[in-house]
Amino acid sequence: MKSLLLFGATGDLARRMLAPSLFGLDCDGLLPDDLRIVGAARSHLEQDAYRSLIEGALREFVEPDRLRPQCVAKFLDRVRYVPLDVTQPDQFLALRDALLRGEDGEKPADGLRIFLSTAPSLFGPTIAGLQSAGLTGDETRLALEKPLGHDLESSRAINDAVASVFPESRTFRIDHYLGKETVQNLLALRFGNALFEPLWNAQGIDHVQITVAEAVGVEGRLGFYDETGALRDMVQNHMLQLLALTAMEPPAHFDATSVRDEKVKVLRSLRPINHETAMTHTVIGQYGPGAVSGAPVKGYADELGRSSATETFVAIKAHVDNWRWRGIPFYLRTGKRLPTRSTEIFIQLKAVPHSIFAGPGAGLLPNKLIIRLQPEEAITLRVMLKEPGLDRAGMRLREAPLDISIPNAFADFRRRIAYERLLLDLLDGDSTLFVRRDEVEAQWAWIDAIRAGWAANGMTPRPYAAGTWGPSAAIGLTERDGVTWHD
Ligand code: NAP
Numbered sequence: 001m002k003s004l005l006l007f008g009a010t011g012d013l014a015r016r017m018l019a020p021s022l023f024g025l026d027c028d029g030l031l032p033d034d035l036r037i038v039g040a041a042r043s044h045l046e047q048d049a050y051r052s053l054i055e056g057a058l059r060e061f062v063e064p065d066r067l068r069p070q071c072v073a074k075f076l077d078r079v080r081y082v083p084l085d086v087t088q089p090d091q092f093l094a095l096r097d098a099l100l101r102g103e104d105g106e107k108p109a110d111g112l113r114i115f116l117s118t119a120p121s122l123f124g125p126t127i128a129g130l131q132s133a134g135l136t137g138d139e140t141r142l143a144l145e146k147p148l149g150h151d152l153e154s155s156r157a158i159n160d161a162v163a164s165v166f167p168e169s170r171t172f173r174i175d176h177y178l179g180k181e182t183v184q185n186l187l188a189l190r191f192g193n194a195l196f197e198p199l200w201n202a203q204g205i206d207h208v209q210i211t212v213a214e215a216v217g218v219e220g221r222l223g224f225y226d227e228t229g230a231l232r233d234m235v236q237n238h239m240l241q242l243l244a245l246t247a248m249e250p251p252a253h254f255d256a257t258s259v260r261d262e263k264v265k266v267l268r269s270l271r272p273i274n275h276e277t278a279m280t281h282t283v284i285g286q287y288g289p290g291a292v293s294g295a296p297v298k299g300y301a302d303e304l305g306r307s308s309a310t311e312t313f314v315a316i317k318a319h320v321d322n323w324r325w326r327g328i329p330f331y332l333r334t335g336k337r338l339p340t341r342s343t344e345i346f347i348q349l350k351a352v353p354h355s356i357f358a359g360p361g362a363g364l365l366p367n368k369l370i371i372r373l374q375p376e377e378a379i380t381l382r383v384m385l386k387e388p389g390l391d392r393a394g395m396r397l398r399e400a401p402l403d404i405s406i407p408n409a410f411a412d413f414r415r416r417i418a419y420e421r422l423l424l425d426l427l428d429g430d431s432t433l434f435v436r437r438d439e440v441e442a443q444w445a446w447i448d449a450i451r452a453g454w455a456a457n458g459m460t461p462r463p464y465a466a467g468t469w470g471p472s473a474a475i476g477l478t479e480r481d482g483v484t485w486h487d
Pocket residue numbers: 007008009010011012013014040041042043044084085086087117118119120122145146147
């Protein structure tokens with residue numbers, strides 16, 4: 001009998017993502033028959049009450065046509081619950097008993113998989129409790145949700161606590177962006193086609209833009225967000241992972257060591273932004289009142305009920321100092337209460353070296369490759385084509401898209417939640433799409449230097465109206481280089 005032990009099992013992530021993902025896998029017959037899903041959290045719930053909670057989550061977050069009664073019944077049959085306060089070491093014995101005995105006298109779990117979906121401050125006590133209860137044997141794997149600390153030092157402390165019990169090979173750090181199809185498609189696009197790689201360097205590419213724009217505000221996470229800010233919430237993890245996948249060298253193989261070796265080289269090649277360059281290479285903002293999609297919304301400080309120096313927007317001009325990317329800017333931008341929800345990697349290629357299409361109407365523009373992750377998954381290559389007509393004043397060109405909408409191109413495939421992929425990989429022991437310790441720490445080192453640069457320069461967020469693309473200085477950041485943000 002195998003067990004997936006889920007800490008934080010009554011929480012938002014468990015209800016919204018983890019339970020629906022596990023259900024989706026189960027419904028497609030992808031979970032091992034003998035897998036038991038054991039939820040653990042503080043709430044005192046009977047087994048039936050917990051199963052009702054999970055059933056409610058499935059009804060809320062799974063498409064109704066997927067909720068076939070026999071699938072739901074089969075899934076709920078796998079689910080168990082153990083009430084447990086992880087700060088109380090003695091309570092782990094009850095967990096151990098529940099895992100070892102099971103309800104029907106099965107033998108001890110021979111392949112325990114553990115998923116920590118709790119605040120990171122609970123990781124240390126949880127791991128210590130698991131160890132003292134003998135639940136960290138050689139076969140056990142541990143998955144950890146972000147945030148993995150709030151700076152390099154705290155991240156090291158978490159990583160040390162984990163490493164004292166679980167070797168790196170059995171540690172699975174989640175960045176759910178890596179579970180997204182389009183993120184993996186970036187690898188397929190780059191390394192499965194001869195078309196792009198010859199141009200994928202400083203000779204072929206003019207610059208890269210990575211945008212993660214949210215139309216929503218901080219919603220229910222005010223306390224957490226005010227301690228964190230956009231840089232640590234979005235750039236430190238998701239955006240640097242997107243940058244690393246965009247910029248990395250071809251890995252020797254598509255496996256955990258090869259892919260992560262290449263990513264960490266990129267992260268270590270990021271040019272530090274420090275007290276000398278923080279003012280010129282970063283812009284921070286905080287939204288004030290405004291309107292999003294025509295509806296009036298409050299400013300961040302109004303939502304918080306006090307003024308705050310936390311950034312809800314950040315734009316960065318980054319460089320990867322290596323042979324491939326010498327001199328090529330990577331512009332990163334993320335924020336809340338922007339005009340629209342959009343996540344994309346925008347790659348502008350160099351212009352052709354010489355235009356034969358002389359004349360004012362020629363309209364020759366450089367090619368652009370746009371990899372969109374949200375709201376819809378799509379890959380677009382913008383190419384120059386001839387405008388139809390008789391060209392009495394010379395040939396006129398116009399930009400037109402070669403468009404691949406992933407849902408349309410693969411309409412007969414079900415769209416998966418990123419966590420489905422990651423949970424299945426955890427069960428299978430494949431850590432290719434999980435973040436290695438050296439990556440996380442390289443990410444934090446770069447982020448910490450930026451924050452120190454802000455502090456040294458007394459930088460505080462500039463106001464922007466909700467529903468706009470951040471402070472005007474963010475436009476200046478790229479315009480100085482003759483580059484326009486792709487909105
Ligand atoms: P949440 O809704 O606040 O849930 C927290 C969970 O932790 C609950 O199940 C809670 O149990 C449990 N818990 C709290 N203290 C405990 C203790 N002393 N012993 C045992 N269990 C305890 O949080 P969440 O949104 O699910 O997020 C969980 C973690 O994932 C956080 O670190 C968050 O930053 C991260 N994360 C969340 C999301 C998301 O979309 N929600 C996305 C990415 C990362 P009781 O409710 O029973 O007390």
